[in-house]
Amino acid sequence: MTEKTLDPRLAQMIADMLQGNARALARLITIVEQDDHDAHQVLREIGPTGKAHRVGITGPPGAGKSTLVNRLTSCARQNRLRVGVICADPSSPFSGGAVLGDRVRMSQHNLDEGVHIRSMSTRGSLGGLPTTVHGVIELMDASGKDVILVETVGVGQMELDVMQSVDTVVVALVPEAGDDVQAMKAGLMEIADIFVVNKADRPGAESLMVGIRSMLDLVCQGDAWRIPVLATQAENNIGVDDLYQQIWEHRRFSLDSGVFTTRRAGQRYAEFTAALQKMITQEFMQAVAEDPILCACVSRMNAGEVSAYEAAEEVFRIVSQQMR
Ligand SMILES: Nc1nc2c(ncn2[C@@H]2O[C@H](COP(=O)(O)OP(=O)(O)OP(=O)(O)O)[C@@H](O)[C@H]2O)c(=O)[nH]1
Ligand SMILES: [Mg+2]
Known part of the structure; x- marks a missing residue:
């Protein structure tokens, strides 16, 4: 699960950036460019x-x-x-x-x-x-x-x-x-x-x-x-x-x-779906790596017994059932 408490080092950088500190802004940009856990923390913290x-x-x-x-x-x-x-x-x-x-x-x-x-x-x-x-x-x-x-x-x-x-x-x-x-x-x-x-x-x-x-x-x-x-x-x-x-x-x-509002809403929706897709994929891939039944599906695909598409369908079916 994602960490909800903010790393104090990032919190300080954000506070400095909000005070107009250009170095803090530059460092935060570098972090956001990595698109990793820290990047997501920063973007979550600055809010909309x-x-x-x-x-x-x-x-x-x-x-x-x-x-x-x-x-x-x-x-x-x-x-x-x-x-x-x-x-x-x-x-x-x-x-x-x-x-x-x-x-x-x-x-x-x-x-x-x-x-x-x-x-x-x-x-x-x-x-x-x-x-x-x-x-x-x-x-x-x-x-x-x-x-x-x-x-x-x-x-x-x-x-x-x-x-x-x-x-x-x-x-x-x-x-x-x-x-x-x-x-x-x-x-x-x-x-x-x-x-x-x-x-x-x-x-x-x-x-x-x-x-x-x-x-x-x-x-x-x-x-x-x-x-x-x-x-x-x-x-x-x-x-x-x-x-x-x-x-x-x-x-x-x-x-x-009203075009401005519609356009901004469209941008937010696109961002939302992109973020959600990434999270779902990560969650699925983790499940595939950890679950023996899912690992077996992948092994059958690797051995050429089922096609990649069939294996994906099978994994998707099992994980969706587990989620229900
Ligand atoms: N003649 C002429 N040259 C121009 C004008 N505006 C820009 N240039 C020249 O065109 C060249 C390219 O300018 P840039 O501003 O780097 O163009 P750019 O579109 O940012 O280039 P990239 O980022 O590399 O795609 C430079 O040598 C500019 O000096 C203009 O109005 N007239
Ligand atoms: Mg240019």
């Missing part, structure tokens, strides 16, 4: 969060996401908001240098106490990227951040799934990559609340915007949120203020229309 507005920024590699995040962080700081930044590195061999690049790009904020930057690697993450990123978001929220910016490279399903944990999704595209709207990953198109055509200083930006708008005209209907298509030049800090405004506009719309 949800004050901060969570913004996801995704798009193809090199679209300028980190540059945008850096600029958006400056906008939020000008408004005296505390910012958490999470850069999720999809452990691809190509992004090996990107994490370092992100740090360099964000370096102007490194000394600012109102900003906490974290680069996460999926390497070694047992719970999968979406689960661990969600835990890190919760910690940053509990530590008093007003806005949390989450950057992922929109290439794999796992990175797209991370965007299920945020309130506003910004999809950044660039004229040179995927200038044919039809060829873009359908997943990216479906999750956007705001489109940004970054590197608008380059040729082809206008036609990409036209392409996205005409595609949106086909799907947007009624009184739903009108997904804006914005041009930015993150490098030159052009158009970023407008993007910042649109993010808050989207929050206002979501709150007024």
